[in-house]
Amino acid sequence: ATNHRLWPEIERMVEAQVMMAKMGIGECGSGWQLFAEDGEMKMYRREEEVDGMVVDPLKAVHVVKGITGHEVCHHFFSPQYRYDWETTLEHMTVLETISDDTLVFLQTHKRIWPASQRDGLFWSHIRKLPNEKDRDGPDIWTVVNNSTDHPDYPPNNGKCVRVFLTVCLLCQTTVDPPKEGMPLTRDNLSCKITYCSVVNPGGWAPASVLRAVYKREYPKFLKRFTAYVKNQTQSKPIMF
Numbered sequence: 001a002t003n004h005r006l007w008p009e010i011e012r013m014v015e016a017q018v019m020m021a022k023m024g025i026g027e028c029g030s031g032w033q034l035f036a037e038d039g040e041m042k043m044y045r046r047e048e049e050v051d052g053m054v055v056d057p058l059k060a061v062h063v064v065k066g067i068t069g070h071e072v073c074h075h076f077f078s079p080q081y082r083y084d085w086e087t088t089l090e091h092m093t094v095l096e097t098i099s100d101d102t103l104v105f106l107q108t109h110k111r112i113w114p115a116s117q118r119d120g121l122f123w124s125h126i127r128k129l130p131n132e133k134d135r136d137g138p139d140i141w142t143v144v145n146n147s148t149d150h151p152d153y154p155p156n157n158g159k160c161v162r163v164f165l166t167v168c169l170l171c172q173t174t175v176d177p178p179k180e181g182m183p184l185t186r187d188n189l190s191c192k193i194t195y196c197s198v199v200n201p202g203g204w205a206p207a208s209v210l211r212a213v214y215k216r217e218y219p220k221f222l223k224r225f226t227a228y229v230k231n232q233t234q235s236k237p238i239m240f
């Protein structure tokens, strides 16, 4: 729905986030340090603080066989799967359905001692993008999540401290064509996933605690989420 109050912001954020996600780590500016690696998954972060609070930008790249970018983005965007893969989630509500590709979420995350509990209120938008490199190749799919306001849920008015986040999941599918006359199967699929996130914890939390939490939670999240998508799709028809 292009006539919604958030539309100009969504357009601007999607364009900016997709451009950043497409850039390699080298081009993304200096200061990226590899902090986690597991097979094809590589996680980088930049150490940044705003008003003394850790807001380390994170960029992860991963290559997963047997699934498509559409399937990855569909399972990331759609609320009905979220409790299955988002382990730090305590509660999730869809506050607004702006259109079938744009939702507003309110999420409370489990408290991480000794910091106080956090919640996040953000719009989430899923979009298919043309594959510029290979016109007749599979499309690129992306989901962008960005903090927003909602009149009924002002920040920090209850038990939770409101986090401010911007997240971009960008997926590029590659099809390795089967032998002449053989059917296309999931063995011919590979998906390059780029996950970028900046989470401002919203209120003070010890830098050492935050960095330890991110170091533990982000690799776990991406591994668990991609394994979940593989599991959910393995016996289903391919969704391009």
Ligand SMILES: CCCCCc1ccc(-c2ccc(S(=O)(=O)CCO)cc2)cc1[C@H]1C[C@H]1c1ccccn1
Pocket: 086, 088, 107, 109, 112, 115, 116, 118, 120, 145, 163, 165, 167, 197, 199, 201, 205, 210, 213, 214, 217, 218, 221
């Ligand atoms: C003292 C801790 C303060 C920060 C707590 C917090 C809040 C939200 C978030 C977060 C919110 C949304 C997203 S998402 O990618 O849009 C998916 C939808 O859920 C992702 C991560 C993260 C964390 C930090 C736990 C850390 C953490 C890291 C990866 C996963 C879960 N938790």
